[in-house]
Amino acid sequence: MLVAKLAFRNIFRQRRRSLLTGLSMGGGYILLALTISLVEGSYNNIINIVTTDHTGHVQIHKENYLERPGIFKTLSRGSGIENLFANEPSVRSWAPRIYGVGLGYGDEKSAPLSIVGIDPVMERNTTSIFGKVRKGNYFSDPVNSDGYYSVMIGYGVADMLKLSIGDEIVLISSGADGSIANDIYRVGALIGSRDSYEKMTVYLPLEAAQDFFSMKGKVHEYAVMTSHPSEAWKLTAVLSAIIDDPLVTVSPWQVVEATFYKSMEADKQGNKVTMGIVVFLICIGVLNTVLMSVLERTKEFGVMLAVGTNRLMVMAMIILEIVTLGLLSCAIGFLLSLPLVYWFTHVGITMPQPIDMGGVIYDTMVGEMGAAIFIIPVVIIVGSAAAVSFIPAIRAALITPLDALSDR
Amino acid sequence: MTKYITLGLLLFSLPMSWFLTAENLVTDTSANEEKAKKLIQQVDDMYRSTASRATMTMRVQTPNYERSMTMESYTIGEEKMLIRILAPKKERGISTLKLDDEMWNFFPKINKTIKVPPSMMMGSWMGSDFTNDDLVKETSLTDDYALSLDESGEIYVITLIPRAQTVTVWDKIIIKVNKENYTPIEQAFYDEKNRKVRVMSYREPKQFGGVILPSVLEMVPLNKTGHKTLVLYDKLELNAEGVEEDLFTLRSLKRRLR
Numbered sequence: 001m002l003v004a005k006l007a008f009r010n011i012f013r014q015r016r017r018s019l020l021t022g023l024s025m026g027g028g029y030i031l032l033a034l035t036i037s038l039v040e041g042s043y044n045n046i047i048n049i050v051t052t053d054h055t056g057h058v059q060i061h062k063e064n065y066l067e068r069p070g071i072f073k074t075l076s077r078g079s080g081i082e083n084l085f086a087n088e089p090s091v092r093s094w095a096p097r098i099y100g101v102g103l104g105y106g107d108e109k110s111a112p113l114s115i116v117g118i119d120p121v122m123e124r125n126t127t128s129i130f131g132k133v134r135k136g137n138y139f140s141d142p143v144n145s146d147g148y149y150s151v152m153i154g155y156g157v158a159d160m161l162k163l164s165i166g167d168e169i170v171l172i173s174s175g176a177d178g179s180i181a182n183d184i185y186r187v188g189a190l191i192g193s194r195d196s197y198e199k200m201t202v203y204l205p206l207e208a209a210q211d212f213f214s215m216k217g218k219v220h221e222y223a224v225m226t227s228h229p230s231e232a233w234k235l236t237a238v239l240s241a242i243i244d245d246p247l248v249t250v251s252p253w254q255v256v257e258a259t260f261y262k263s264m265e266a267d268k269q270g271n272k273v274t275m276g277i278v279v280f281l282i283c284i285g286v287l288n289t290v291l292m293s294v295l296e297r298t299k300e301f302g303v304m305l306a307v308g309t310n311r312l313m314v315m316a317m318i319i320l321e322i323v324t325l326g327l328l329s330c331a332i333g334f335l336l337s338l339p340l341v342y343w344f345t346h347v348g349i350t351m352p353q354p355i356d357m358g359g360v361i362y363d364t365m366v367g368e369m370g371a372a373i374f375i376i377p378v379v380i381i382v383g384s385a386a387a388v389s390f391i392p393a394i395r396a397a398l399i400t401p402l403d404a405l406s407d408r
Numbered sequence: 409m410t411k412y413i414t415l416g417l418l419l420f421s422l423p424m425s426w427f428l429t430a431e432n433l434v435t436d437t438s439a440n441e442e443k444a445k446k447l448i449q450q451v452d453d454m455y456r457s458t459a460s461r462a463t464m465t466m467r468v469q470t471p472n473y474e475r476s477m478t479m480e481s482y483t484i485g486e487e488k489m490l491i492r493i494l495a496p497k498k499e500r501g502i503s504t505l506k507l508d509d510e511m512w513n514f515f516p517k518i519n520k521t522i523k524v525p526p527s528m529m530m531g532s533w534m535g536s537d538f539t540n541d542d543l544v545k546e547t548s549l550t551d552d553y554a555l556s557l558d559e560s561g562e563i564y565v566i567t568l569i570p571r572a573q574t575v576t577v578w579d580k581i582i583i584k585v586n587k588e589n590y591t592p593i594e595q596a597f598y599d600e601k602n603r604k605v606r607v608m609s610y611r612e613p614k615q616f617g618g619v620i621l622p623s624v625l626e627m628v629p630l631n632k633t634g635h636k637t638l639v640l641y642d643k644l645e646l647n648a649e650g651v652e653e654d655l656f657t658l659r660s661l662k663r664r665l666r
Contacts, residue, residue: 178536
């Protein structure tokens, strides 16, 4: 207790120096908190965009469909899986899908494209597809007077086949029963942008796609949404435990979008280097301060040791001094960074040049608010300051009283 | 005398093409030449430039699906062939026209005629184990392959080996024929590593207009387990009347079935 008292008092003996050290630690704290907040915020924002764009939080497939897609790797609709979604409270929404490739014909041109069958209502509740409709109407009329289904096409398809709203598009592919799938559809909407991922995609209503590919009652994929992307692993574990079928694979978005996830993780490592530099600079400042104060107080330590103070206590006192100062700086830093982080989280910086991510406009850089964002910098700063002050503290503890007092 | 034989014809108007094969065999082998030639002559007279009309059922079996189609086919000579799918309803009216070595498919639903490009020739025909090439192949077997005739018991065994500097799909074809009534029994196709890749067998002889011919063709690809295609001849009319040249045009291909 005495040590703590002494340490606390010592901070206020050299106020100016303490203030400067405190400023570097407090400034470091604010810098770290903001960096972490922005990094987490931006990534969570991108993750949100990616998962709500089309991936979903968790996907369910037959066997290894993800690595080796095949038209026969299907799941049956109306099976236990769909009941499971209804009964599992953490499932917020889900959507069934069919994937295929085919040849599309406009009036005179043809192009290879990917064909995706989606349930208009369920897909709308699960992903941001509805918001990506640029022209026309989202699956407005199921079947028109000629018996043609209304479909949505990407801009690449529209450009290559010279199609616009209301035109007919002919699709040819091979069906799951070996038949030649061929049918005419009406272009009901243009979706995404010229460089979004669905630019060469045709979206069919699920029913039409099942008919086209001769896959009645079958789907290739279920996309499932839970409350937050970070819950994906948990939901994956829950779902695969209940489904308990080796032929059915449940994968979180981290696996589905493995490339994205890995590059994001690598990017995060890069950010750690930046933070490391900040911490390094703080450490140098702290080391300097502590060394100075130990040097200045050589005589004082000599007296303390001469009157029988435990050497460990001297060491503890010096470290405690810096820890206390660190905590005080962090507290002030916290008070200052709170409104900043709050502003970044709720307002953010509007980017001068919006980034179009697969048809989803990413235009503001936002932060993230959370206990971790404020606690992690405290741990880093106080921890590294304490570690750095070990060297001068050991030096102080090893002082010989005679040498110190004789002023040699 | 016609010099060419097409696998397609073997398939879809098998009687005629079979005997044409036999005829080829005669021109290239010395053994039994006179005897064979004589027989073939007879047969050839019987079948030459036959116009045929057939109704058949094709059954495709794979591990993933099984389906059945009924279709009608018309041929004149070996250069011209038209096939129309009658059932199932979803595919009704899909037609294939072959003129010499070219081939078109017509899809009534989308009202489109699509030429089968050379790159698709080894692709499956309507999801079956027959390739487009099987239907179209105009490569004359006698031009591209050297024939040799062997006898074993009741069977003639004809081996076809590609001649030097010809581009062929198969590295060897072995055809087995019944000595007695000249009906084909089996055709085996070998790849360049001398592996038997697929076997087409002829079964269940039936009377078609005075001639007894196998009514079931079975194609089994040996490299794809669980795959099999059966063609069952329900009706076969040889020297059919009403099968005219103008049936084999792109215009006629696009005529819709009622």
